[in-house]
Amino acid sequence: MNNIIVSTPVIDRIGKLFGEHGLAKKTVVMFDRTTKELFGEQILSSMESQGFTLQELVVPARETSKSFRTAFSLYGEMIEANVDRGWNLLAVGGGVVGDLGGFIAASYYRGIPVIQLPTTLLAMTDSSIGGKVAINHPLGKNLIGFFHMPKLVLIDPAYLKTLPEREIYGGMAEVVKYGFIADREFFTYLDEHFDRIVAIEEPYATTAIRKSAMIKADVVEKDFREESGLRATLNFGHTFAHGFEKLADYRYIRHGEAVSLGMACALYLSRTLGTITEDELAEGLGLLGRFRFPKGLVKKRFLEQGTEDIIQSMHSDKKKVDSQLRFVILDGIGRAKLLRDALPNDVVARSIEDARAWAATTFTC
Ligand SMILES: NC(=O)c1ccc[n+]([C@@H]2O[C@H](COP(=O)([O-])OP(=O)(O)OC[C@H]3O[C@@H](n4cnc5c(N)ncnc54)[C@H](O)[C@@H]3O)[C@@H](O)[C@H]2O)c1
Ligand SMILES: [Zn+2]
Incomplete structure (x- = not known):
């Protein structure tokens, strides 16, 4: 490193x-x-x-x-x-x-x-x-x-000073992801300094970037070719995100925007499977609720999409093995694991619907 x-x-x-x-x-x-x-x-x-x-x-x-x-x-x-x-x-x-x-x-x-x-x-x-x-x-x-x-x-x-706000939030989704999957303390830091980081205020931006880069490098070093399941945890929120991106033709939603909504689904999934508590769910959603989207995006690309359509689009992810969807869930905030077994469709559907209900009351446009 x-x-x-x-x-x-x-x-x-x-x-x-x-x-x-x-x-x-x-x-x-x-x-x-x-x-x-x-x-x-x-x-x-x-x-x-x-x-x-x-x-x-x-x-x-x-x-x-x-x-x-x-x-x-x-x-x-x-x-x-x-x-x-x-x-x-x-x-x-x-x-x-x-x-x-x-x-x-x-x-x-x-x-x-x-x-x-x-x-x-x-x-x-x-x-x-x-x-x-x-x-x-x-x-x-x-x-x-x-x-x-x-x-x-x-x-x-x-x-980053010249980078448009939409791109900043896009990158911030991955930064927040590292807090969720690898480091409880970093999650708390991000929660505390979110606004300063997205404004690229120092030393907060540099601290968040350095920590994120180190977490990614560490995961990659331990599982370079994605064999043990560790590198796959970097895909937290991404199985859902892929469904939103595909439905939007990869054009009308940025990857990071899809990932932040996907992480909300993955948090609900973790809660349903009993690997995070209600309090942890609320804490995680609290951080995700601070993301900003272009006007109408959440409504059009998430709230108005059919659950079945989303699930179908998720199935076209190249990262799936034997057409089985692979999900990363949290094992408490700061730890993640890859689910090896297939999930029943209704459990996946419920996570999307729970996250949709949350998004409808959280994002006003
Ligand atoms: N290799 C990997 O592990 C990996 C991981 C994630 C994503 N990706 C790939 O990354 C790509 C997306 O990257 P991205 O989000 O950086 O998009 P991007 O490279 O398209 O950059 C986004 C926009 O910002 C502009 N830009 C770049 N720096 C700027 C700056 N400092 N100020 C103002 N404008 C600036 C670019 O010109 C571009 O228009 C995708 O192709 C994706 O597949 C690869
Ligand atoms: Zn990503």
Whole structure:
């Protein structure tokens, strides 16, 4: 975990950090159009002044950039620029750039090192850590990819100052998830400082990001290939979330928004199965109730969706084994476990309906 650096301004130290981690100062820097415009000049000029040889790649700022077509054209740009195996790749952006950059690094010349410089809250706390890199296939998201661990993850929370509020809440869902599944004390910290963290106030934002990154790295280290069930606990709330995302065509609800609603369902499920108390349920819902959504989103994407439709959409999750839905429940706040056995449909349906009743009275729009 000594390759995850949380520091402001991290870019001033990049040359030294590369040296310490045995990385050459020959770097392909990948941005999306937004991160290029916001941070391109500052990052590239700082790296140049630290003695780097640079090649720049820029992709559209959208999920469809995680495609074979984009990857293929980027390989071409790299070959033409004489990028060889002595180079490395720095991905500057959210999960899209991180996943695509990681995919290219894992495959180019049979693999060159990737360094992540995440600029969204989701990327800082989740996607940049753990080495899963992928592109999408028309038949499903993230289906084509590798495990390619980043050599360095450079996290600078100051980059979040320009991030739209909706993206902050999206990332915050994963942050809160770590409190639920792994650390009771962290959960309490998040509950206490929620508003300061979403406002990116220091030292609260940095503390929350550092803790989240460490929890994710720790889980990944203990169960890299998702074999023991531990890494699967990172999917708390995600089985339900997948149903909402699929019903919204992956377009009208952000992943984190779906996860925060999905965690409410998973809390009710845990209560029904007797693994959390009524008090813990209320405490968990109290934190989830502080999330903010665009006007009408909860109503349209959750309250007005049929329970059966949601369950059916959940079934198209690639993470299910033998078409059986896999659920992560809490074993008290701060501990999670993967349910190995199938659940009767009516138990799943009840969790969704309970969470819906809660959401109807909690979110006014
Ligand atoms: N590899 C993994 O383990 C993993 C885990 C979770 C998610 N993911 C992937 O991550 C992707 C989602 O990532 P995301 O939520 O970061 O989305 P994203 O990369 O699309 O970024 C969201 C938006 O914010 C913009 N942006 C980025 N940084 C900014 C900044 N500092 N200020 C202003 N705007 C900024 C981007 O240009 C983009 O428009 C998905 O493709 C998902 O599959 C991967
Ligand atoms: Zn997630």
